[in-house]
Amino acid sequence: MSIIQFQKTSKHFGTLKVLDEVDLAIEQGEVVVLVGPSGSGKSTLLRCINGLERITSGDLIVDGLSVTGGSSQLRQIRQEAGMVFQQFNLFPQLTALENVAFGPRKVRGASLKEAEQQARELLVKVGLVEKASQYPAELSGGQQQRVAIARALAIKPRVMLFDEPTSALDPELKQEVLTVMRDLAREGMTMVVVTHEMNFAKQVGTRLIFMEHGTIAVDGNPVDVIDHPPNQRMKEFLQRVE
Amino acid sequence: MQTDWMVVLEFLPALLSGALITIQITVFGLVGGVVLGGIAGLMRAFGGPVLNLIAFTYIEIIRGTPIVVQVMFLYFALPVLAEVRIDPMSAAILAILINAGAYIAEIVRGALLSIGRGLSEAGLALGLPRWKVLLYIVGPLAFRRLIPPLGNQFIVSLKDTSLFIVIGVGELTRTGQEIMASNFRAVEIWSAVAVIYLIMTGTLSLILRMIERRMRIL
Ligand SMILES: Nc1ncnc2c1ncn2[C@@H]1O[C@H](COP(=O)(O)OP(=O)(O)OP(=O)(O)O)[C@@H](O)[C@H]1O
Numbered sequence: 001m002s003i004i005q006f007q008k009t010s011k012h013f014g015t016l017k018v019l020d021e022v023d024l025a026i027e028q029g030e031v032v033v034l035v036g037p038s039g040s041g042k043s044t045l046l047r048c049i050n051g052l053e054r055i056t057s058g059d060l061i062v063d064g065l066s067v068t069g070g071s072s073q074l075r076q077i078r079q080e081a082g083m084v085f086q087q088f089n090l091f092p093q094l095t096a097l098e099n100v101a102f103g104p105r106k107v108r109g110a111s112l113k114e115a116e117q118q119a120r121e122l123l124v125k126v127g128l129v130e131k132a133s134q135y136p137a138e139l140s141g142g143q144q145q146r147v148a149i150a151r152a153l154a155i156k157p158r159v160m161l162f163d164e165p166t167s168a169l170d171p172e173l174k175q176e177v178l179t180v181m182r183d184l185a186r187e188g189m190t191m192v193v194v195t196h197e198m199n200f201a202k203q204v205g206t207r208l209i210f211m212e213h214g215t216i217a218v219d220g221n222p223v224d225v226i227d228h229p230p231n232q233r234m235k236e237f238l239q240r241v242e
Numbered sequence: 243m244q245t246d247w248m249v250v251l252e253f254l255p256a257l258l259s260g261a262l263i264t265i266q267i268t269v270f271g272l273v274g275g276v277v278l279g280g281i282a283g284l285m286r287a288f289g290g291p292v293l294n295l296i297a298f299t300y301i302e303i304i305r306g307t308p309i310v311v312q313v314m315f316l317y318f319a320l321p322v323l324a325e326v327r328i329d330p331m332s333a334a335i336l337a338i339l340i341n342a343g344a345y346i347a348e349i350v351r352g353a354l355l356s357i358g359r360g361l362s363e364a365g366l367a368l369g370l371p372r373w374k375v376l377l378y379i380v381g382p383l384a385f386r387r388l389i390p391p392l393g394n395q396f397i398v399s400l401k402d403t404s405l406f407i408v409i410g411v412g413e414l415t416r417t418g419q420e421i422m423a424s425n426f427r428a429v430e431i432w433s434a435v436a437v438i439y440l441i442m443t444g445t446l447s448l449i450l451r452m453i454e455r456r457m458r459i460l
């Protein structure tokens with residue numbers, strides 16, 4: 001069964017229809033890159049997957065659980081779907097290590113020793129173990145985002161959701177974050193990534209979705225659809241981001 | 243007129259016991275006020291429409307009326323309305339509690355809402371229940387921003403206790419007034435009273451400054 005399954009999923013904000021009966025199945029191991037004009041509903045689609053936005057109608061199944069379930073079911077879904085935000089959102093009162101250990105400690109109830117050991121391993125993985133005792137304010141944007149990725153990985157999710165993870169970063173800092181994401185994809189992590197990085201989409205993505213007005217307008221192989229956009233508006237969009 | 247500062251020494255024990263009552267009213271009132279204000283602030287920040295309206299109404303009534311009227315109401319009107327008699331000391335403590343609570347509620351609400359939504363979402367996205375997000379993330383961050391305005395309110399409330407002269411609580415101002423009435427040493431007594439208030443508020447300021455310095459505002 002698909003790990004993420006949108007079934008005629010709609011989302012309204014008041015009278016504004018942001019997702020319009022979306023049907024979409026994402027399989028384990030896929031790296032889905034989500035693109036589209038501002039306001040087309042990319043973030044909303046992503047945030048519906050981990051229930052940060054509640055869907056209005058239809059259904060959405062994540063790892064066998066419906067996001068329309070109660071709050072404990074929602075928490076279960078969130079432990080299966082880690083999220084990385086554009087603005088990093090690291091906890092400023094905690095060190096890098098404590099940020100990463102936070103999820104296992106407070107969500108999974110791990111012991112301090114166990115959680116910190118695991119956090120250290122994750123910081124090694126994102127190349128920041130030497131920054132373990134720094135506070136977020138003492139780290140560069142790229143470093144903060146790598147810690148944020150480690151924090152999301154610490155709860156051992158089966159899917160990772162990225163909402164424009166490099167948009168707030170200077171060009172020279174984007175690469176270090178994209179590299180970590182590329183490694184993650186190589187390990188077989190299922191990923192849904194909202195990004196404007198078309199090179200990343202081509203090299204790492206297994207699937208590209210172009211959204212428009214809350215619907216999926218294009219869904220195909222990244223290299224194919226970027227090099228030969230099947231629709232005029234996607235063509236215009238690509239010209240603008242490149 | 244000749245000033246005679248020795249009278250201050252003579253009446254110092256009386257003034258200090260007045261100051262002790264001032265401290266008692268302030269401490270008990272503020273402990274309750276922090277609890278009440280914390281609850282009302284949480285209701286304002288995160289409560290549903292009903293809880294929010296209850297807290298809002300309480301805050302607006304208290305902030306819209308003078309504390310002297312509030313304590314007069316507690317001490318003189320409440321017995322008539324509800325047939326509960328309370329002694330002046332309890333009325334004074336209750337007045338500080340209810341009054342400071344309203345201002346603290348707004349301070350708490352402001353501090354809670356000043357913590358960006360992104361941080362709560364990061365906590366929720368890890369699978370944390372809402373109350374844990376509040377306890378481990380939003381709470382500790384809001385607390386740091388709470389300290390300066392809270393300290394300000396503590397000092398205001400301490401000085402507000404002087405208004406309870408109207409219900410005859412023997413706090414510092416009332417004590418000064420009584421001594422004055424017997425010896426007419428206005429300059430000496432009111433100077434002494436002022437200095438004792440300054441020592442109390444100064445100590446409070448110092449403690450708050452120390453706490454502030456220990457905690458980085460994030
Ligand atoms: N909490 C909200 N309340 C009301 N409207 C919202 C809310 N969140 C998003 N919207 C609206 O929903 C629409 C889609 O927003 P969304 O953030 O999903 O777009 P997006 O594709 O991620 O755009 P961007 O590229 O600018 O991030 C927009 O019109 C936005 O204004």
Ligand SMILES: [Mg+2]
Nearest residue numbers: 042043044163
């Ligand atoms: Mg967005």
